[in-house]
Amino acid sequence: MKVRVVQLAHGQGLPLPAYQTSGAAGMDLLAAIDVAHPITLAPGARALVPTGLTIELPQGYEAQVRPRSGLALKNGVTVLNSPGTVDSDYRGEVGVILANLGQAPFDIRRGDRIAQMVIAAVLQATLVEVKTISNTARGDGGFGSTGKTIAKQKATLRKSRDKKKAIPPLAAAPKKSGSSKARTRNR
Numbered sequence: 001m002k003v004r005v006v007q008l009a010h011g012q013g014l015p016l017p018a019y020q021t022s023g024a025a026g027m028d029l030l031a032a033i034d035v036a037h038p039i040t041l042a043p044g045a046r047a048l049v050p051t052g053l054t055i056e057l058p059q060g061y062e063a064q065v066r067p068r069s070g071l072a073l074k075n076g077v078t079v080l081n082s083p084g085t086v087d088s089d090y091r092g093e094v095g096v097i098l099a100n101l102g103q104a105p106f107d108i109r110r111g112d113r114i115a116q117m118v119i120a121a122v123l124q125a126t127l128v129e130v131k132t133i134s135n136t137a138r139g140d141g142g143f144g145s146t147g148k149t150i151a152k153q154k155a156t157l158r159k160s161r162d163k164k165k166a167i168p169p170l171a172a173a174p175k176k177s178g179s180s181k182a183r184t185r186n187r
């Protein structure tokens with residue numbers, strides 16, 4: 001598909017974002033900042049970095065602004081609101097909210113590849129208000145209900161019981177009968 005793009009004055013001269021390989025999902029976004037004024041992101045700091053681009057997404061699509069794994073791994077630099085959402089009706093400049101979660105200051109210079117943009121299809125749903133929704137095996141179990149944390153707490157509980165010691169409280173676990181099977185399977 002084609003997406004119309006305007007390179008703004010401060011983006012002129014920078015290459016347009018492009019897929020680096022035939023199978024790439026994202027195209028790198030470049031920092032369209034003044035060559036004479038690099039940005040230094042102190043540890044813990046964040047900044048809205050301009051890309052110099054406005055885009056015209058067709059209705060039914062979004063652009064996601066995502067971190068680059070290399071920057072994240074090497075420097076602790078990420079997209080704070082990841083994935084950033086560019087709506088199809090947005091006509092302003094695409095910006096990247098970069099955050100430095102690393103321990104060293106991070107320099108951003110003009111043309112640096114700071115993030116990547118993934119174009120994706122979206123569905124708009126119509127919410128229909130009802131009184132009840134259907135039951136499932138999971139029920140309201142979530143936020144780690146099937147993971148190690150619960151298993152670990154249960155093991156501690158068993159140990160405490162064996163030793164007849166004080167029993168630590170379990171993390172709040174849903175008690176719905178419909179969801180007990182699912183949790184038993186994951187013990």
Ligand SMILES: O=c1ccn([C@H]2C[C@H](O)[C@@H](COP(=O)(O)OP(=O)(O)OP(=O)(O)O)O2)c(=O)[nH]1
Pocket residue numbers: 065081083084085086087088090093094095096097
């Ligand atoms: O990483 C991002 C996130 C958002 N935007 C732009 C495009 C998007 O369409 C618009 C609004 O974004 P969002 O809906 O996330 O922001 P909001 O805080 O809800 O603001 P608004 O009230 O303007 O929707 O800002 C970006 O350029 N980059």
